[in-house]
Amino acid sequence: MPIFTPTHPFHAAPGLEDPHAQTLHAALVRRPRLSGLQRERVWLKDGDFLDLEVLETSARDAPLLLLLHGLEGSSRSGYIRALLAGAARRGWGAVALNFRSCSGEANRLPRFYHSGETGDVRELLGRLGARGWGPRFAVGFSLGANVLLKLLGEDGDRSPITAAAAISTPFDLQASADALDLATGVGSVYRRVFLRSLKRKALEKARRFPDAFDVARIRAATGVREFDDVVTAPIHGFASAEDYYRRSSSGPMLGAIRRPTLLLSSADDPLAPGGLPESARTSPWLHGLQTEHGGHVGFVEGQAWRPRWWADAQILRFLEQHLQSGAS
Secondary structure, three states: OOOOOOOOOOOOOOOOOHHHHHHHHHHHOOOOOOOOOOEEEEOOOOOOOEEEEEEEOOOOOOOEEEEEEOOOOOOOHHHHHHHHHHHHHOOOEEEEEEEEOOOOOOOOOOOOOOOOOHHHHHHHHHHHHHHOOEEEEEEEEOOOHHHHHHHHHHHHHHOOOOEEEEOOOOHHHHHHHHHHOOOOOOHHHHHHHHHHHHHHHHHHHHHHHHHHOOOOHHOOOOHHHHHHHHHHHHHHOOOOHHHHHHOOOHHHHHHHOOOOEEEEOOOOOOOOOOOOOOHHHHOOOOEEEEOOOOOOOOEEEEEOOOEEEEEHHHHHHHHHHHHHHHHO
């Protein structure tokens, strides 16, 4: 597997070496300021919509950076805003996608989004092709990283993406669900936060589509796997949560990727355990970068009160290295 050389080794900020400290500090503190974004709504072929945050550029041959957020995140998530700011400094265009139901307004159909849903991103990429921008870059975080890698594997040589980066990817969705459901102490916070948001959306859907949801089982769900079994799987055509995890995990798709792709993970990730899959080490297209510390979409260095975001620098460096080849 080719080795991507980072700008410098990652050293966790003092006092933030713990994976939960990395994860939670980044989630709570990172709030970059950014102006010049435009909200756009794209109507899909099935009659539903996607809301986008768009950063325009006057250079028609500038790269376009597509950003995909994580579970119950949005275009307002700190890690998304940080890369939008990085694109703005470089004169790139950028589009931050809000998955269905994540923009602040419920989508119109019973279905939501999920870790293996690639159709919406593929349709959006087709629409973006008409804008006339230059190379297409894509970056996904957590759930969005799994979606991106699965899409790249499905499309292979046909992918319109020039280069990509996947951060804190849950390569094995069943292992990630187990990590969430079995966590205790601080780790249980993630499960409670995700379930509260997911169940609220599902119950709202149940009021609009009473025949499509089992309200009693939604209310009774105490774990992510249980929620996926009662909502995610049946509403999206899977036989069970296990079937959903098996068919949607990006790990088995890595060998089919045919675009330069950075895989950035942490060995102590509390939500995406297991590190880089062995299959990632045999492809000439995949550039693996795994740190000892970093948590989940954390990678906080510097000082806790003056943090620096190490992963952002690596993502942008990787994409810039492929800018010339993409333009040609």
